[in-house]
Amino acid sequence: MKNFLNNTVKYFYKLESKIAFYPTILSLTGTIFAFLMIYFESLGVSDYLIKKAPSLVVNDTETARSLLTTFVAGLISIMVFSFSMVMILLSQASSNFSPRVLPGLISNRRHQVILGVYNSSLLYCIFTLVSIEPNGNKYQLPGFSVLLAIFFMTLCLAAFIYFIHSISQEIQINNIMSHIASVARKRLKVLIDKQIEKSDEFPSTNDWTTLNSKKSGYVQDISLSALASLAQKKEIQLEVIPVKGTYVFENKPLIKLSKAIDDEAIEKVLSSFHYSKSELIEDNYLLAFKQLTEIAIKSMSPGINDPGTAINAIDYLTDLFLLRLQKKDKSEYRDDQDHLVIIINTVSFKQLLFNVMSALRTYCKHDVIIVQKLMFMLLSLLNNQKNACEHYVDAIKQEIENLYEDAKNSLKNSSDLNLLKTTYNNTIKD
Structure with a gap:
């Protein structure tokens, strides 16, 4: 039951990142509320309110029709403009920054909710307009429903103003990078907090049973709790072969087991791997390094x-x-x-630093200011090596040497070369 709930939560989380999720939910809510108000109107809610609080009821058929018709036309215009702004944002982010930032922008919950408010209000106004009787009198006119439509339209106008403000902030590259770094920082802190100081000796997996993937795709998430529960039940240990976020081909090694298990258990193991076409930093912090590097290169x-x-x-x-x-x-x-049951292959610090620096060296080595900034970054890592969990100093020093060598061969101006040499000597000395 626990594994089922975990899988359900993860599936909901994936679905929540889709741009149409909240608009769909809110649209259904607006439709249901419209029919609910039609039902209340049939019970005489407007008849009751016109006697007790007449100011809360729109008691003129033509006025009600004009208001609702104007609201429907206005909401359609607002929705078209808002969706156009979202598409412009995505297009500009893809062309100017990196296509990989799009999933993070699409999953912006605020914009999804605002678009959902528009659509739900539009549907409410349409169904309320249809419910007006052609020859209605003051008891048949849904006067209170029309008043609610005015309130919803006011809410949409407020949401539209906020949307303009939000979209103007969202399209700025500094805010995009800040959001990427913030999400990755939270994910890294979670992983660091979950680290166990002790480390059991994991046996060699060379002779273990290997299970191959049944389909191709990017492995974006793994139900580790489900795998651990199965491993505990079957008294086995597991090794996850692909690094999270990598593309796995069909019939290629996916996971190793310390001993053979039955077919039903194999299906459970394979179903614990979730494939996805989109990339979210909430699932894999390495994407933040990739996106920030691509933004710098672009x-x-x-x-x-x-x-x-x-x-x-x-x-x-x-x-x-x-x-x-x-x-x-x-x-x-x-x-x-507290038994060690799963070992997971990850990108090492050395490999991650090389991936980032190799790309930056290739495209930025001709700019002495950027090279100097990269030197300062590597120097900061050297000065904070006491916080490292493992020995990363050699990897950092190697990247300093690589950066200096590439920049020295690329720069031609003597002043730039002198500045580079001074920065390099200060970095090595520190």
């Missing part, structure tokens, strides 16, 4: 030429690398009895 392209953005991206990368120093390269998972 900003240094001749068509954009924005070194300021590259410098900001390096600042966020430095912050994340300082936090990554505190995380072990080895990922483990224990069952309820």
Whole structure:
């Protein structure tokens, strides 16, 4: 039951990131509320209110029709404009920054809710307009429902003003990078807090039973609790072969088991792997490093030429690398009895630093200011090595050497070379 609930929560979380999720829920809510108000009107709610509080009831058929017709036309215009703004935001983010930032922008809950408020109010106004009797009198006219439509339209106008403010902030690259770094920081802190100081000796997996993937796709999430429960029940240990976020091909190794299990258990093991076409930092903090690196590289392209953005991206990368120093390269998972049952292959700090630096070196080595900024980033990592869980110093020093060598061969101006040499000597000395 626990595994079922965990899988349900994760499925809901994936569904929640879709741009149509909240608009669909709120649209259904608006439709249901419209029919509920039609039912209350049939019971005479407007008849009652016109006697007790006449100011709460719109008691003129033509006025009600005009108001609702205007609301429907106005809401359609607002929705078209808002959806157009969202598409412009996504298009600009994809072309100017990186296509990989789109899932994070699409999953913005505020914009989804605002679009849902528009659609639900529109549907409410349409059904209320249809419910007006052609020859209605003051008892048949849904006067109170029309008053609620005025309230909903006012709410939509307020939401539209907030939407304009939010979309203007969301499209700024500094806010995009800040959001990416913030989500990755939260994810890293969760992983660091879950680390166990003790580490059991995990046996060699060379002779273990290997299960192959039944389909191709990006492994974005793994139900570790379900795997641990199965491992405890079958008295086995597991090794997850692919790194989270990598593309797994059909019939290629997916997981290793310490001993063979029955077909039903194999199906449970394979069903614990969740494939996805989209990439969310909430599931895999490595995507933040990839996205920030791509933003920095894109900003240094001749068509954009924005070194300021590259410098900001390096600042966020430095912050994340300082936090990554505190995380072990080895990922483990224990069952309820604190037994080590799963070992998970992850990207090591050395490999992660190389992936980021190799890309930045290739596209930024001609700019001495960016090279100097990268030197300062590596120096910051060296100065904070005491926070590292493992010995990462050699990897950092190697990247300093690689950066210096590439920049020295790329720069031609003597002043730039002198500045580079001074920065390098200060970094090595420190």
